[in-house]
Amino acid sequence: MRALTIAAVLVAMAATTAQAETFPVIQNATVLKECGDCHMAFPPETLPKASWEKIIGNMADHFGEDASIDPAVAAEVLAYHVQNASDVSTVRAATKWRANGTFARITDAPRFQDKHGTCPPEVWKHEKVRSKSNCLACHTTMQKDGSTDANMNFLPANLKSQCGE
Ligand code: HEC
Ligand code: HEC
Numbered sequence: 001m002r003a004l005t006i007a008a009v010l011v012a013m014a015a016t017t018a019q020a021e022t023f024p025v026i027q028n029a030t031v032l033k034e035c036g037d038c039h040m041a042f043p044p045e046t047l048p049k050a051s052w053e054k055i056i057g058n059m060a061d062h063f064g065e066d067a068s069i070d071p072a073v074a075a076e077v078l079a080y081h082v083q084n085a086s087d088v089s090t091v092r093a094a095t096k097w098r099a100n101g102t103f104a105r106i107t108d109a110p111r112f113q114d115k116h117g118t119c120p121p122e123v124w125k126h127e128k129v130r131s132k133s134n135c136l137a138c139h140t141t142m143q144k145d146g147s148t149d150a151n152m153n154f155l156p157a158n159l160k161s162q163c164g165e
Pocket of ligand 2: 131
Protein backbone atom coordinates (compact mmCIF):
# COMPACT_ATOMS: atom_id res chain seq x y z
CA MET A 1 0.00 0.00 0.00
CA ARG A 2 2.70 2.44 1.07
CA ALA A 3 4.92 1.55 -1.91
CA LEU A 4 1.96 2.02 -4.21
CA THR A 5 1.24 5.46 -2.75
CA ILE A 6 4.85 6.51 -3.20
CA ALA A 7 4.81 5.28 -6.80
CA ALA A 8 1.65 7.31 -7.47
CA VAL A 9 3.25 10.41 -5.96
CA LEU A 10 6.36 9.96 -8.11
CA VAL A 11 4.26 9.66 -11.25
CA ALA A 12 2.34 12.81 -10.27
CA MET A 13 5.59 14.66 -9.59
CA ALA A 14 7.05 13.62 -12.93
CA ALA A 15 3.93 14.93 -14.67
CA THR A 16 4.17 18.25 -12.81
CA THR A 17 7.85 18.66 -13.62
CA ALA A 18 7.28 17.99 -17.29
CA GLN A 19 4.72 20.80 -17.51
CA ALA A 20 6.30 23.27 -15.10
CA GLU A 21 6.56 26.66 -16.63
CA THR A 22 10.00 28.20 -17.03
CA PHE A 23 10.59 31.90 -17.53
CA PRO A 24 13.38 33.06 -19.83
CA VAL A 25 16.30 34.18 -17.62
CA ILE A 26 16.73 37.98 -17.54
CA GLN A 27 20.18 38.75 -18.92
CA ASN A 28 19.77 42.52 -19.34
CA ALA A 29 22.17 44.07 -16.78
CA THR A 30 20.26 47.38 -16.60
CA VAL A 31 16.99 45.63 -15.81
CA LEU A 32 18.63 43.41 -13.20
CA LYS A 33 20.20 46.43 -11.54
CA GLU A 34 17.25 48.86 -11.70
CA CYS A 35 14.45 46.40 -11.03
CA GLY A 36 16.22 43.79 -8.93
CA ASP A 37 17.26 45.96 -6.02
CA CYS A 38 14.18 46.01 -3.78
CA HIS A 39 12.60 42.76 -5.02
CA MET A 40 13.52 40.23 -7.71
CA ALA A 41 13.54 41.55 -11.28
CA PHE A 42 10.11 40.10 -12.13
CA PRO A 43 9.64 38.08 -15.33
CA PRO A 44 8.26 40.56 -17.91
CA GLU A 45 6.19 37.73 -19.49
CA THR A 46 3.73 38.03 -16.57
CA LEU A 47 2.12 41.33 -17.61
CA PRO A 48 0.84 42.93 -20.83
CA LYS A 49 2.55 45.87 -22.52
CA ALA A 50 0.02 48.39 -21.13
CA SER A 51 0.73 47.31 -17.55
CA TRP A 52 4.48 47.78 -18.00
CA GLU A 53 3.91 51.19 -19.59
CA LYS A 54 1.89 52.25 -16.55
CA ILE A 55 4.28 50.80 -13.98
CA ILE A 56 7.57 51.90 -15.55
CA GLY A 57 6.05 55.22 -16.62
CA ASN A 58 5.35 56.12 -12.99
CA MET A 59 8.32 54.99 -10.93
CA ALA A 60 8.06 58.14 -8.77
CA ASP A 61 4.96 56.59 -7.19
CA HIS A 62 5.81 52.90 -7.29
CA PHE A 63 3.47 51.04 -4.94
CA GLY A 64 3.89 53.84 -2.43
CA GLU A 65 7.65 54.23 -2.92
CA ASP A 66 9.67 56.75 -4.86
CA ALA A 67 11.69 54.49 -7.16
CA SER A 68 12.40 57.21 -9.75
CA ILE A 69 14.94 56.41 -12.43
CA ASP A 70 16.71 58.46 -15.06
CA PRO A 71 14.45 58.83 -18.16
CA ALA A 72 17.01 57.26 -20.51
CA VAL A 73 17.40 54.28 -18.21
CA ALA A 74 13.62 54.03 -17.83
CA ALA A 75 13.28 53.95 -21.63
CA GLU A 76 15.70 51.02 -21.89
CA VAL A 77 14.00 49.15 -19.06
CA LEU A 78 10.57 49.76 -20.58
CA ALA A 79 11.69 48.60 -24.03
CA TYR A 80 12.89 45.33 -22.50
CA HIS A 81 9.62 44.78 -20.62
CA VAL A 82 7.49 45.60 -23.66
CA GLN A 83 9.47 43.28 -25.92
CA ASN A 84 8.86 40.43 -23.47
CA ALA A 85 5.32 41.35 -22.40
CA SER A 86 2.59 38.69 -22.25
CA ASP A 87 0.80 40.16 -25.29
CA VAL A 88 3.98 40.73 -27.32
CA SER A 89 6.36 37.83 -26.74
CA THR A 90 5.54 34.41 -28.16
CA VAL A 91 7.53 32.30 -25.69
CA ARG A 92 5.47 29.68 -23.85
CA ALA A 93 5.45 31.52 -20.50
CA ALA A 94 4.12 34.70 -22.13
CA THR A 95 1.31 32.86 -23.90
CA LYS A 96 0.31 31.28 -20.57
CA TRP A 97 0.07 34.69 -18.89
CA ARG A 98 -1.77 36.34 -21.77
CA ALA A 99 -5.15 37.68 -20.56
CA ASN A 100 -7.61 40.47 -21.28
CA GLY A 101 -7.14 43.56 -19.18
CA THR A 102 -4.41 45.73 -17.72
CA PHE A 103 -3.25 44.69 -14.28
CA ALA A 104 -1.63 46.91 -11.67
CA ARG A 105 0.32 43.95 -10.32
CA ILE A 106 1.48 40.50 -11.37
CA THR A 107 -0.35 39.18 -8.34
CA ASP A 108 -3.61 40.63 -9.77
CA ALA A 109 -3.20 38.72 -13.04
CA PRO A 110 -5.59 35.78 -13.54
CA ARG A 111 -2.79 33.24 -13.94
CA PHE A 112 -1.23 34.23 -10.62
CA GLN A 113 -4.61 33.85 -8.94
CA ASP A 114 -5.30 30.50 -10.64
CA LYS A 115 -1.99 29.09 -9.48
CA HIS A 116 -1.94 30.47 -5.94
CA GLY A 117 -5.63 30.91 -5.13
CA THR A 118 -5.75 28.02 -2.67
CA CYS A 119 -2.88 29.35 -0.51
CA PRO A 120 -4.45 30.60 2.76
CA PRO A 121 -3.66 34.08 4.19
CA GLU A 122 -1.33 32.54 6.81
CA VAL A 123 1.04 31.60 4.00
CA TRP A 124 1.32 35.16 2.69
CA LYS A 125 1.74 36.50 6.24
CA HIS A 126 4.43 33.96 7.13
CA GLU A 127 7.67 35.68 8.19
CA LYS A 128 9.59 34.02 5.35
CA VAL A 129 7.04 35.21 2.74
CA ARG A 130 5.43 38.51 3.94
CA SER A 131 4.07 39.38 0.48
CA LYS A 132 2.60 37.62 -2.54
CA SER A 133 5.16 39.47 -4.62
CA ASN A 134 8.02 37.71 -2.82
CA CYS A 135 8.20 35.03 -5.53
CA LEU A 136 11.70 33.95 -4.45
CA ALA A 137 10.47 32.88 -1.01
CA CYS A 138 8.98 29.79 -2.68
CA HIS A 139 10.37 29.75 -6.23
CA THR A 140 13.90 30.04 -4.91
CA THR A 141 15.77 29.80 -8.22
CA MET A 142 13.38 31.80 -10.44
CA GLN A 143 15.76 34.73 -10.95
CA LYS A 144 18.73 32.50 -11.70
CA ASP A 145 17.18 29.83 -13.94
CA GLY A 146 13.56 30.87 -14.52
CA SER A 147 12.18 27.81 -12.73
CA THR A 148 8.72 27.91 -11.16
CA ASP A 149 9.36 24.80 -9.05
CA ALA A 150 8.17 25.67 -5.56
CA ASN A 151 10.09 24.78 -2.40
CA MET A 152 7.91 25.41 0.63
CA ASN A 153 9.57 23.22 3.21
CA PHE A 154 9.76 26.18 5.59
CA LEU A 155 5.98 26.02 6.01
CA PRO A 156 4.02 23.70 8.31
CA ALA A 157 2.79 20.71 6.28
CA ASN A 158 -0.90 21.69 6.53
CA LEU A 159 -0.26 25.16 5.04
CA LYS A 160 2.04 23.78 2.37
CA SER A 161 -0.53 21.22 1.24
CA GLN A 162 -3.24 23.90 0.91
CA CYS A 163 -1.01 25.68 -1.63
CA GLY A 164 -1.02 22.50 -3.70
CA GLU A 165 2.50 21.45 -2.79
C1 HEC B 1 4.10 31.11 -0.73
C2 HEC B 1 4.85 30.55 -1.83
C3 HEC B 1 4.72 31.17 -3.20
C4 HEC B 1 4.95 32.47 -3.58
C5 HEC B 1 5.37 33.64 -2.70
C6 HEC B 1 4.77 32.52 -5.02
N1 HEC B 1 4.42 31.27 -5.48
FE1 HEC B 1 4.16 30.75 -7.42
N2 HEC B 1 3.58 28.88 -6.85
C7 HEC B 1 3.61 28.40 -5.56
C8 HEC B 1 3.05 27.06 -5.54
C9 HEC B 1 2.90 26.17 -4.32
C10 HEC B 1 2.69 26.76 -6.87
C11 HEC B 1 2.02 25.50 -7.41
C12 HEC B 1 2.89 24.30 -7.31
C13 HEC B 1 4.07 24.30 -8.22
O1 HEC B 1 3.94 24.68 -9.41
O2 HEC B 1 5.16 23.86 -7.80
C14 HEC B 1 3.06 27.92 -7.67
C15 HEC B 1 2.90 28.00 -9.04
C16 HEC B 1 3.36 29.03 -9.82
C17 HEC B 1 3.34 29.05 -11.27
C18 HEC B 1 2.80 27.95 -12.17
C19 HEC B 1 3.84 26.91 -12.50
C20 HEC B 1 3.24 25.88 -13.46
O3 HEC B 1 3.91 25.56 -14.45
O4 HEC B 1 2.12 25.43 -13.23
C21 HEC B 1 3.89 30.23 -11.67
C22 HEC B 1 4.10 30.68 -13.09
C23 HEC B 1 4.23 30.96 -10.47
N3 HEC B 1 3.90 30.20 -9.37
C24 HEC B 1 4.76 32.22 -10.46
C25 HEC B 1 4.92 32.99 -9.32
C26 HEC B 1 5.32 34.38 -9.33
C27 HEC B 1 5.64 35.18 -10.58
C28 HEC B 1 5.35 34.79 -8.02
C29 HEC B 1 5.64 36.16 -7.48
C30 HEC B 1 4.92 37.29 -8.09
C31 HEC B 1 4.98 33.64 -7.21
N4 HEC B 1 4.71 32.59 -8.02
C32 HEC B 1 4.91 33.65 -5.81
C33 HEC B 1 4.05 29.08 -4.44
C34 HEC B 1 4.38 30.42 -4.40
C1 HEC C 1 13.07 51.42 -4.38
C2 HEC C 1 12.63 50.03 -4.40
C3 HEC C 1 12.07 49.48 -5.71
C4 HEC C 1 12.64 49.48 -6.96
C5 HEC C 1 14.00 50.03 -7.37
C6 HEC C 1 11.69 48.80 -7.82
N1 HEC C 1 10.60 48.39 -7.12
FE1 HEC C 1 9.03 47.37 -7.84
N2 HEC C 1 8.17 47.33 -5.99
C7 HEC C 1 8.69 47.94 -4.85
C8 HEC C 1 7.77 47.75 -3.75
C9 HEC C 1 7.97 48.25 -2.32
C10 HEC C 1 6.68 47.00 -4.25
C11 HEC C 1 5.46 46.51 -3.49
C12 HEC C 1 5.80 45.13 -2.95
C13 HEC C 1 4.67 44.45 -2.24
O1 HEC C 1 3.51 44.86 -2.35
O2 HEC C 1 4.97 43.43 -1.61
C14 HEC C 1 6.98 46.76 -5.65
C15 HEC C 1 6.15 46.04 -6.50
C16 HEC C 1 6.37 45.83 -7.84
C17 HEC C 1 5.48 45.11 -8.72
C18 HEC C 1 4.19 44.42 -8.31
C19 HEC C 1 4.46 43.01 -7.78
C20 HEC C 1 3.16 42.30 -7.44
O3 HEC C 1 2.71 42.42 -6.30
O4 HEC C 1 2.59 41.68 -8.34
C21 HEC C 1 6.01 45.15 -9.98
C22 HEC C 1 5.43 44.53 -11.22
C23 HEC C 1 7.25 45.90 -9.88
N3 HEC C 1 7.45 46.28 -8.57
C24 HEC C 1 8.07 46.16 -10.95
C25 HEC C 1 9.27 46.89 -10.86
C26 HEC C 1 10.08 47.23 -12.00
C27 HEC C 1 9.77 46.87 -13.42
C28 HEC C 1 11.17 47.91 -11.52
C29 HEC C 1 12.29 48.50 -12.31
C30 HEC C 1 11.93 49.52 -13.27
C31 HEC C 1 11.00 48.01 -10.05
N4 HEC C 1 9.83 47.39 -9.71
C32 HEC C 1 11.88 48.62 -9.18
C33 HEC C 1 9.90 48.59 -4.78
C34 HEC C 1 10.78 48.80 -5.81
